[in-house]
Amino acid sequence: MTYVVALDVGGTSMKGGLVTRGGEVTVLAGRPTGREHGPDAVVEAVRAYVGEIADLGRSRYGVELAGVGLAVPGIVTASTAVYSANIGWRDVPARLGHDVRTGGLAESVFGAGRDVADFLFLPIGTGIAGAVVLRGEPYGGARGWGGEIGHAPVWPAGEKCACGQIGCLETYASASAVARRFTERSGATVTAKEVVERAVAGDPVAADVFGEAIEALAIALASYVLVLDPALIVIGGGLAEAGAALFEPLRERLAGRLAFREPPPVRPAALGPRAGMLGAALLGWQAAGDDDAGTDWSLDVLRGGSVS
Incomplete structure (x- = not known):
């Protein structure tokens, strides 16, 4: 064998x-x-x-x-x-x-994207990166930078990102950013998972931080959808383990930012x-x-x- x-x-x-x-x-x-x-x-x-x-x-x-x-x-x-x-x-x-x-290739061949030809694979962990899958193949762009949606600006007058730009998606919606922003506001050192748990339980600070992360994701994904019209968005990484607490409001906010068209399905990664x-x-x-x-x-x- x-x-x-x-x-x-x-x-x-x-x-x-x-x-x-x-x-x-x-x-x-x-x-x-x-x-x-x-x-x-x-x-x-x-x-x-x-x-x-x-x-x-x-x-x-x-x-x-x-x-x-x-x-x-x-x-x-x-x-x-x-x-x-x-x-x-x-x-x-x-x-x-x-x-x-x-990872996007694997999701395309036998994972959440196996039934479509074009989708975005977005793992959300310590940082945020993306894989643009076109006609079943990951697309790297002209110089290998394709898919860097984590550094798409969502609030141009926002926080400075470690990359040197201002208001990047990663600065608001990565797992590390969610934990950091909660700590800065509350003084309590917790993980992103704990921020989500507190938000679900009704903690107002956690709810604000997590809500801002979801809003940042909706802004970035709406722009992506309008440019490339993917059949599907697949979200993975540690933050995807939040389940319905992430996916339900994200789907709603994404739809709200696409007034004249239906949003694509948003699914959790399979692998x-x-x-x-x-x-x-x-x-x-x-x-x-x-x-x-x-x-x-x-x-x-x-x-x-x-x-x-």
Whole structure:
């Protein structure tokens, strides 16, 4: 049974696993990237983790791996492909993808967007990024910046963003921003999840902060809808776990900002925190020359899978 190594490399940690051609997933415990020790340490951490996962695959299936897929943050173009010699692997085809666009690819092939050709994948976590999926493929734009909706200005006279711009969506609606803005107003240090819980329970400060986050999202999404007319908006990340507390008012406010047309459906992501890793598996199979991998994978199997 052939397999690929799939790795989702985040800012501080990595999630990895091996995925067979039939869509059977084995997830390994995460590993730190070691970025505080510099870029060479990150490369070494990635190489070691890939080697660990590949060794597990050899012992389990008795064959060599077919390919490697890496989902990484930063500016990555769709045409970028790396080979093993760059980081010490030998004769293993590998493919690199932007972490959020790779998650969008997974949601497109076997997740919440599998029944549409054009949608926006918007994971809301520490920051906010977006993956524009057009005709079933993530679109990176002319220079790899496509989908940076987190830095679309929603209040031009608003707060300064860490990126240097003013009033970015991320400054109001990311999980870290929700927690920070509540702390600034209340003096209590809490998580974004706790802010949502307090808002639902009737805390006026939490309700204001969370309401402003939802309003910022509605403004940004309305602009996106009017420009690209997506069939669907898929929201993931930690804030999506708020469920109805997020989705119901967001749908209502988005509709209110689109006076002359119906809004597209707004759905929660189907793959949760595994989206990037599963998208990396698709990249790995593409690197191995199998562009049809994933089309017959079971969502229930992908969500489950064994843990080693």
